[in-house]
């Protein structure tokens with residue numbers, strides 16, 4: 001296996017992207033909740049709510065760090081390993097990614113810095129504004145990535161000029177159902193994931209009767225409400241995506257003839273990619289079905305105080321975030337493997353898109369990145385769990401009180 | 415639209431060198447100027463707000479490269495694949511160090527991630543040196559020019575870091591680390607003069623960069639040597655804030671002037687899509703950058719998320 005650069009490049013992309021997405025999904029899921037909590041805290045001058053903001057914000061930042069690390073590698077790997085894709089589709093597929101880097105990442109990272117370092121240095125409305133920008137740019141980042149990913153799935157709006165795809169219709173690119181519906185599905189899926197993470201952390205602390213600032217009381221209620229509403233929206237957008245499944249993309253025929261392309265697709269069906277795709281699909285739907293019942297059950301125990309007190313109910317809640325995580329990764333495996341043998345449906349095969357590289361170099365880069373990624377991802381997850389369990393009094397953003405200074409630093413008492 | 419697009423790319427690359435030069439450079443010097451735990455915390459506290467705002471210039475440059483100049487990107491990747499892959503790994507290690515350092519209050523944990531920051535900074539600086547040399551000559555390795563050019567770039571990074579440290583490390587330990595950085599600006603200016611001089615001579619050897627029609631490049635080189643000479647004699651960091659920024663920008667300028675890069679005109683529709691969406695954001699990007707750099711001009715005394 002280590003001799004085949006194409007296979008390695010594909011596997012590496014799959015692993016990196018799946019890692020990136022698991023962290024990004026939590027970013028997208030937590031941001032709006034933190035934003036609204038900070039808004040309410042600012043409006044009412046509510047110190048307890050501000051402590052909640054610091055608590056969830058701390059988790060957000062730890063998670064964001066891994067999002068950035070893996071995002072950087074995604075960006076570089078896309079450029080390094082898939083040069084054929086850029087050569088042919090740079091002006092169409094990579095243009096939205098360029099917009100993402102400038103209008104989303106650039107702004108997001110800067111304003112996140114302002115939010116982190118601005119706690120005591122700027123007014124509360126300015127500080128709130130910074131997090132608003134962070135949230136908005138996180139979502140616009142997801143939007144542009146999905147515009148470009150949707151183009152791979154269902155290429156639209158270009159003509160071929162001397163072996164390069166030139167954009168002819170930016171409107172079609174932006175209105176591509178493979179992007180718009182995917183954006184709706186991804187964003188609502190991420191909200192579901194965020195809500196369950198908030199619910200699980202809250203349940204953990206409520207089980208122990210530890211909720212000094214009402215952080216977890218509010219958290220689990222938010223989770224209950226979202227779990228009643230969101231699964232319906234998720235399935236709406238998800239189901240709608242089947243609408244473009246069985247028709248060839250509107251640009252089919254510009255490179256390979258449509259028949260020829262269909263034949264190549266047929267020839268690739270079956271095999272490992274096909275099996276993975278089917279498994280991904282079934283898993284995603286199964287997870288959704290399980291989650292669908294959670295909302296009503298939570299709504300049922302709510303009036304009886306179950307959300308605050310029933311340990312037998314709260315304890316299992318702690319592991320439920322596994323479901324949306326599994327669903328998200330399976331969803332992506334479904335979408336991406338379903339495209340085989342194409343990188344750009346009906347136009348460019350993965351074999352033609354991969355950078356020609358010596359097998360040795362591909363194997364070295366693959367092993368190093370995979371090892372580094374696995375280690376960093378594992379450490380981040382460990383840290384997230386650790387800080388989630390510590391609760392609002394400690395953690396990366398908690399207000400420091402003298403008696404909680406870190407033991408490693410020597411202090412002199414006079 | 416082509417000209418503005420080229421300028422945009424150049425602005426991101428040079429902006430990255432000037433801004434990130436400061437925090438990468440300080441990372442290079444950490445073994446030398448940050449010896450006690452407090453000094454190391456101080457160094458990381460100076461780096462952290464800066465790297466959040468400087469690294470994005472690189473990400474943006476990559477985006478512009480891929481979206482507006484795919485043939486150029488293809489050329490660069492085809493020639494410099496190993497150096498770029500190593501750069502990616504170095505950045506990953508460095509960033510991981512910065513994000514992880516503060517997370518666990520244990521000496522071993524912190525030593526591990528300090529090591530990551532230092533190793534990652536060195537890795538990035540060296541890889542940038544190789545990339546600059548590779549872009550100038552058109553191949554990853556071309557005789558003595560490559561190591562000399564790479565060494566010159568590394569020293570320029572270090573110089574930029576020293577001047578940054580002299581500015582920012584004042585509060586931490588009564589100024590000892592800052593003084594050490596101040597001292598270093600002079601030493602490093604001399605080293606840089608030597609390295610740049612040697613690289614310039616090696617450039618004339620066969621396999622070196624193309625030299626015809628490079629009056630502008632000669633002027634840029636003179637600017638570089640001149641700005642280094644200014645701080646090589648002066649004791650202390652006073653002027654180095656400006657001169658080190660000029661100096662680290664020059665390799666970027668030289669690449670733009672000398673390297674034989676295939677820049678194709680941007681197709682109109684893609685240009686319009688990108689610029690129409692980008693234009694409204696330019697003020698926001700600018701505002702955020704200026705605000706963050708101004709706000710964190712003095713490093714926080716209290717502990718923050720990073721250090």
Ligand code: HDD
Nearest residue numbers: 182186189235238239241242285288324327328331332335
């Ligand atoms: C919380 C996560 C989650 C849940 C519960 C579901 N999905 Fe999903 N699904 C995703 C998370 C996700 C995803 C990770 O966000 C994907 C990957 C790419 C995309 O657009 O969204 C995805 C992809 C995806 C696609 C692939 C589109 C393509 O190949 O182009 C379809 C058709 C569906 N989903 C349909 C569904 C249906 C019918 C569901 C419920 C019964 C469902 N999803 C539940």
Ligand code: HEM
Nearest residue numbers: 010013014017018021148149273332333336337342343350
């Ligand atoms: C973030 C979640 C994502 C996951 C988990 C994911 C997963 C995968 C997987 C499993 C493959 C291998 C497919 C195969 O070889 O059978 C793959 C390939 C690929 N994906 Fe994704 N992907 C994600 C997002 C994206 C996005 C947003 C883009 C583009 C903007 C993208 C572009 C590609 C490309 C270019 C390949 C290589 C060619 C191919 O094998 O089709 N992916 N990805």
Ligand code: HEM
Nearest residue numbers: 024027064067068071072074075105109138141142145186
């Ligand atoms: C080809 C696929 C992708 C590439 C090249 C990519 C690239 C990147 C990069 C470079 C960063 C770091 C930015 C920084 O330095 O601040 C990042 C972060 C981010 N990416 Fe991606 N990404 C991809 C897929 C996705 C997908 C599928 C989504 C969401 C649907 C997404 C959403 C985000 C968000 C919200 C961030 C902000 C940081 C975070 O959330 O942790 N990306 N990505």
